[in-house]
């Protein structure tokens with residue numbers, strides 16, 4: 438099988454639209470590999486923080502991107518994906534809003550995006566790949582067989598994040614989260630390179646008011662039975 442014959446399902450969308458949750462479940466159902474591309478940007482942002490690298494210094498960030506070892510390890514019992522950065526399990530740190538904001542800032546640097554391209558494409562292995570992010574269908578896998586763009590209202594995305602963080606015991610306010618989500622949407626959608634936008638051939642799914650299982654079924658319906 439040549440690389441371009443390996444099927445890819447891309448799931449792009451804004452923060453809190455449910456990309457990660459839905460992509461993982463769909464990949465499990467299909468028995469395909471899974472790429473959480475946002476985790477790569479988050480890992481570089483976190484590694485830059487550990488190394489006191491200035492987020493406004495593009496050449497230092499590019500070096501950091503090449504130097505950062507990132508491994509995804511599935512917990513065999515919970516099936517949760519752990520992310521190990523330079524040998525340290527950084528899963529929890531990666532999920533913070535601080536790490537999300539740092540990732541969004543460095544993701545606007547074209548050289549950082551270019552440095553992560555091959556790493557992302559290397560996830561394309563038989564029998565198939567589900568890839569989630571902002572530019573999976575537009576830039577990284579433009580030839581993907583199936584493309585989805587997930588959305589939900591900003592209020593609902595903030596509410597989901599609020600519940601997620603409250604359940605973890607993190608002290609947050611709904612208004613603060615809504616502000617962060619809107620700021621990240623604006624930065625991701627307005628940057629010059631690979632902005633957050635649906636591919637022309639993506640199927641749009643508005644998940645507002647829809648449960649996770651319903652969304653998973655809608656996405657699976659796009660991929661023919663194999």
Ligand SMILES: Nc1ncnc2c1ncn2[C@@H]1O[C@H](COP(=O)(O)OP(=O)(O)OP(=O)(O)O)[C@@H](O)[C@H]1O
Pocket residue numbers: 450451452453454455456457458459475537597598601644647648649652
């Ligand atoms: N359809 C849905 N209905 C209700 N809650 C959902 C739905 N989809 C996802 N969630 C919940 O919303 C939260 C955010 O989901 P998730 O992390 O998958 O979003 P995301 O788009 O990957 O966000 P980010 O880009 O910030 O990583 C999680 O707690 C998840 O369980």
Ligand SMILES: Nc1ccn([C@H]2C[C@H](O)[C@@H](COP(=O)(O)O)O2)c(=O)n1
Pocket residue numbers: 452474475476478479537540541544545569570571572573621625
């Ligand atoms: N393909 C991608 C994936 C992520 N980013 C940037 C922009 C996001 O705000 C940030 C964190 O991503 P998340 O984990 O929330 O999906 O990383 C990107 O530019 N392109």
